[in-house]
Amino acid sequence: MKTHPKKITSEEADKIGVYIHLIQQWGVNRNITGPKEQGNMEGQSTKLIEEAMEVREGVFELRGAEAMYKCAEQEMKASAKELKDQIRSQITDGIGDTMVVCIQLCALHGISVIEALEQAWNEIKNRKGQMIKGTFVKEYRHPCDNSGERFCHICDVKLTGNEGYNRAMSPQWFCEEHKQQC
Numbered sequence: 001m002k003t004h005p006k007k008i009t010s011e012e013a014d015k016i017g018v019y020i021h022l023i024q025q026w027g028v029n030r031n032i033t034g035p036k037e038q039g040n041m042e043g044q045s046t047k048l049i050e051e052a053m054e055v056r057e058g059v060f061e062l063r064g065a066e067a068m069y070k071c072a073e074q075e076m077k078a079s080a081k082e083l084k085d086q087i088r089s090q091i092t093d094g095i096g097d098t099m100v101v102c103i104q105l106c107a108l109h110g111i112s113v114i115e116a117l118e119q120a121w122n123e124i125k126n127r128k129g130q131m132i133k134g135t136f137v138k139e140y141r142h143p144c145d146n147s148g149e150r151f152c153h154i155c156d157v158k159l160t161g162n163e164g165y166n167r168a169m170s171p172q173w174f175c176e177e178h179k180q181q182c
Contacts, residue, residue: 020103020113023099023100023103023104024103024107026100027039027103027104027107032044032104032107032108033104033107033108037108039104039108040108041105041108041109044101044104044105044108045105047101048098048101048102048105051094051097051098051100051101052094052098054090054093054094054097055091055094055095055098058087058088058090058091058094059091061087061090062084062087062088062091065080065083065084065087066084102116127139159175
């Protein structure tokens with residue numbers, strides 16, 4: 001299913017600020033941050049991965065439910081749709097949970113959410129790369145090269161055209177000889 005980002009209204013933008021404030025206060029009330037701070041970057045980064053994995057699990061469950069919905073008999077369609085709706089809700093909750101954890105990480109790191117978003121935007125706004133198996137993989141630039149050409153991470157041989165292998169989400173590329181290390 002192709003989707004387009006939902007444009008937010010100025011009223012919704014104001015709500016983002018309200019929710020960030022509520023979540024920051026929630027973190028203080030639970031001693032994650034604030035005067036009785038017991039949270040730390042390690043714990044919150046682990047929590048972020050945990051919440052992101054919930055989103056991932058929900059996405060895979062949703063794909064299974066969609067397949068079940070397509071294959072189900074008429075009487076099963078209602079229960080398949082119910083399951084699909086339940087899983088979509090799980091994904092939405094997981095995304096929200098990751099955002100909650102990110103807000104706590106910002107507080108623990110001594111930055112605002114706006115600072116984090118601004119820095120991320122400035123880093124990615126001109127980024128080039130390609131989609132590989134549903135994941136955007138940023139273009140790897142060799143430290144000694146500003147041309148955008150790719151080089152094997154192991155032997156430094158220049159890769160041409162579509163040549164080379166890399167892991168999803170990894171900037172490291174490998175030549176034919178070293179692809180097993182990918």
